[in-house]
Amino acid sequence: MCMLTGVYLVRPPLPTIGGYEGIGEVHSLGSAVTALSPGDWVIPSLPSSKTWQTYIVKNQIVWHKINKDVPIEYAATITINPLTALRMLEDYITLNSGDAIVQNGAISMAGKCVIQIAQSSGIHNINIVRDRAGIDEVEEKLKKLGANEVYTESQLEVKNLESLLVSFKS
Missing domain, CATH: 3.90.180.10 (Medium-chain alcohol dehydrogenases, catalytic domain)
Incomplete structure (x- = not known):
């Protein structure tokens, strides 16, 4: 698009x-x-x-x-999303095992690739998805791929996101 x-x-x-x-x-x-x-x-x-x-x-x-x-x-x-995910994880900041990332749109194919690459690199991944019916199944699928945390948009408030990240870093 x-x-x-x-x-x-x-x-x-x-x-x-x-x-x-x-x-x-x-x-x-x-x-x-x-x-x-x-x-x-x-x-x-x-x-x-x-x-x-x-x-x-x-x-x-x-x-x-x-x-x-x-x-x-x-x-x-396969020709687009895995490479997009890799570039998002590698092109902007150096991430090391133990670091944490947050992504929205985690249920997208690029998001699923981010989860798998982050998990295999030891990067704690916090994933945000839209509120929807069947959210428990969505969370289960993402966790099977390697998601550490899955939240819906309504579960998070932007003001709490920074404290959430800090809690995973310490």
């Missing part, structure tokens, strides 16, 4: 088709295609724009086959 709103340096002429994430299913093949079969899941080999469309016809070299055992939401975002 950032490309369409002009946040990225690349600004395609409008109207355009959006999307960097996505997964496709092969429906038919040209006679020279040997590496793919109908029904295969594919993503662009290099991050590619214009993935939010119903049909795309491109050379087989553009596509990378994805194992269908990978959950579709991970497969569809």
